[in-house]
Amino acid sequence: MGTKYDTEKFKRKALQVPAAQELILNQVTSGEIETIVSVDSHERIIAEAITAPHPYPAFRRSGMDGYAIVAIDTLNTDDGIVWLKVIDEVPCGTVSSKIISSGTAARIMTGAQVPEGADAVVMLEATEQRNENGVSWVGIKVPARSGQNITPVGFEITEGDTLLRSGHKIGPGELSVLATFGVHQIQVYRKPVVGIFSTGSELLDITDPLEPGKIRNSNTYMLASQIREAGGEPVVMEAIPDDIELARSKVEEALQRYDLVVTTGGVSVGDYDIMGDLVRCGSMDMLFNKVAMRPGSVTTAAVKDRRLLFALSGNPGACYVGFLLFVRPAIRKILGIDKDQLLLPRWTAELGRAYTKVNNFTRFVRGTLKVTDGKVVAYPAQLDESSVMVTIKDSSCLIIIPPELKGAAEGTKVDVILLPGALA
Structure with a gap:
């Protein structure tokens, strides 16, 4: 004897993929925000704009190992070497107390702060050294120009510049920027927690020996990997046999507990395709239950109390594609990712x-x-x-x-x- 849903199974209205994606994304808002330490933020999505608290570099920086000088002193090097008195040595991390004036120089290392008064750094290879009565002298062999081999204050970033925008994914370059500017705590979007389970009495656990007529539950683990790639946290639940009341209780419990729920299997028009019946039974609002696509035309989506349920095909190829087209964009929108990056390129x-x-x-x-x-x-x-x-x-x-x-x-x-x- 058929159920009251039997007729509806065969009257599904197929939406085009873009229309189905729009229906889903209209249900999604950016998720909760949490504060974490920057060193743990790799691949997280930042939820605030970060501006530069100071310029970078914050001091005039030497681009060479060599000598900090006054450039005008080298105008006569065409006639021979110009000798300058070395009055200081400036390793990285130190600040010279000396002022470089005409006729003097300071030995300096790459990355060190250029002493006051100097307006050029001459590379070590363009110099000669001598010592007379305990006094060090450097001979400059070639003319120098003002600003040579000196990185000015704010060359890369000026104070107040935007370093990172909200919705930006943090990678190695972003971590370098955060560390450079001493941003040790940041706000990020909390990863959505996604419950996954498969339906079907034919499913075996990954550890079970193969049995006649049965298959191992592979879709669940494929989906868990896809969820991690998208930026979510998967929670794998036990597979559900073909029992609509059991499925109803499991789905409702999962929708209360997790940000999204994804199921695989049970969405076509067979006698044991329970997810299709569950979505049509009135306990949740169905967004669509057919999409004009192959594979995965029976892909189904519903919403209850602003929590989305995705019922994907049990066929691996269709399940894989359905996730990429519909579930992945929803996860990325919850993460606050820019609108133009929600869908795959x-x-x-x-x-x-x-x-x-x-x-x-x-x-x-x-x-x-x-x-x-x-x-x-x-x-x-x-x-x-x-x-x-x-x-x-x-x-x-x-x-x-x-x-x-x-x-x-x-x-x-x-x-x-x-x-x-x-x-x-």
């Missing part, structure tokens, strides 16, 4: 070989990118069925094949979506 490429499948929906075909004769070329995977898992690891892009192409010949210009790490 798109390039234009040529097809390296023909793609002959025809469908009424846009296809997102796994592929690899190569640069050949200065052109970006995309090669579709030989095995791209929704159920195929193995080509995920070899892919660097998703090739977009719209239905109007009726397949695509070799050499056709196509849009490609770069996968995370594609340029690494």
Whole structure:
């Protein structure tokens, strides 16, 4: 005997991918903010603008090992060496108490503060040294110009300049900037915690021996890796057998506990596809339950109390693509990432070989990118069925094949979506 949801299973309205993405992102706001120490902020998203508390460099800095001098003293070096009295030595980290005046010089190291009065540094290789009665002299062999080999105050950054914008991801360069300016605590967006579970009585744990008719639960661990890459914190829960009441309680509990919930499996139109029934049962607001795409047309999204539920296909290829197109942008928006960086970047490429499948929906075909004769070329995977898992690891892009192409010949210009790490 059928359920009251049976008829609705077959009347799904397919949204185009951009419309489905917009529905999701309209439900998402930037997340909570926390303060952490800068040294622990690698790959976090900053939640405040950081401005320079002082110029950098904060003092006139020598760009060479050599001698700090008054440049005008060297005007007559064309006639021979000009000898200057050495009155001080300035290692890095020290400040000279001497003022360099005409006829004098100071030995100085790269990066040290240039003494007052000096307006040039002559490199060591352009000098000679002598000592007379305990007095050191330096001979300047070539003319110097004012400002030579001296990095002025504020050459890189002036006081008040913006160092980092809110929404910026912190990497090695950003950490260097923070340390340079003594910013030892910063505000960052808290990583969203994402609950994951798979549905299906056919699923085995990763540690279980293989059994007839069953498969190991691989999608959960793939999703956990994708969530980490996107900037979230995954929480892996036990797989749920095909029991709608159990699924309901688990989903509702997860939506109360976590920022997002992602499930895989149970969203098509079979008798045991419980997530589709759960989303339609009225306990949450369904955003969509069909998208005009292959693979993953049955991808479903719903919201309850501002918490999003993503029900992805149980097929590995469709699950992988569904996460990239819908879940990843939501995580990135919670993290406060700039609007123009929420979606994965798109390039234009040529097809390296023909793609002959025809469908009424846009296809997102796994592929690899190569640069050949200065052109970006995309090669579709030989095995791209929704159920195929193995080509995920070899892919660097998703090739977009719209239905109007009726397949695509070799050499056709196509849009490609770069996968995370594609340029690494």
